[in-house]
Amino acid sequence: MISANGWSRRGLLAGTAILTAGGAAAAKEDRLADGVVILIDSNEPYVMGHAISYSANLSKHFAERGARLLIEVVANGKGIDVFRADKTPLVEPLAALRQSVPNLTYSMCASSKTIAEAKEQISIPLISGANLVPFGIGRVVDLQLKGWAYIHA
Structure with a gap:
């Protein structure tokens, strides 16, 4: 509304x-919301970069207020490229962000990964610290139902 x-x-x-x-x-x-879930469903570098900067800025914003906000970045569809060790242009920024924001989780849609692996005929490696969830969009909805705020990168 x-x-x-x-x-x-x-x-x-x-x-x-x-x-x-x-x-x-x-x-x-x-x-405060229990956490913030940020969905990435594009493999455009600027979209992936926005999601990363949103995570860093949200963490800083709430830390300045004395609050610890949980943040989960969920990659779905073409957005899984952000957490692909063989494709992401953001390996170093993602690793640095995970070091500086301990309340940050990276999740990749297992369904999207399976589809990409079948299409490309390869096994897709994940970056260090990324987890698989059965369905990216399902994870987003699960977190929203638990009171998490949603941002679409």
Whole structure:
């Protein structure tokens, strides 16, 4: 739902005044979402880069407020390239980010990986620290149902 001022009531932080109009929402300003899930479904370098910078910026933003926010980056479809050791242009930035943000998880859609492996006739290696989830979009929905905010990179 969009409020009169144009802000979504289901913004980045569920129930907060940060991205919602004032009024009753302002009273909930200190209630953070349990975490943020960022979906990458494109293999465009700038999209992958945005997801990484979003993760770093969110972590810094909440650390400055004394809060620890859980962040999970989920790669689905063509977006799995971000966590492919044989294709990602971001091996070093991803490794550095995982070192600096301990509450960050990288997840790759196993279904998308299987489809890509069949199409390319290879076994796809994952970057260090990346995990497989059965279905990327299913993981996103599971986290949203648990109160996580959603960002599409």
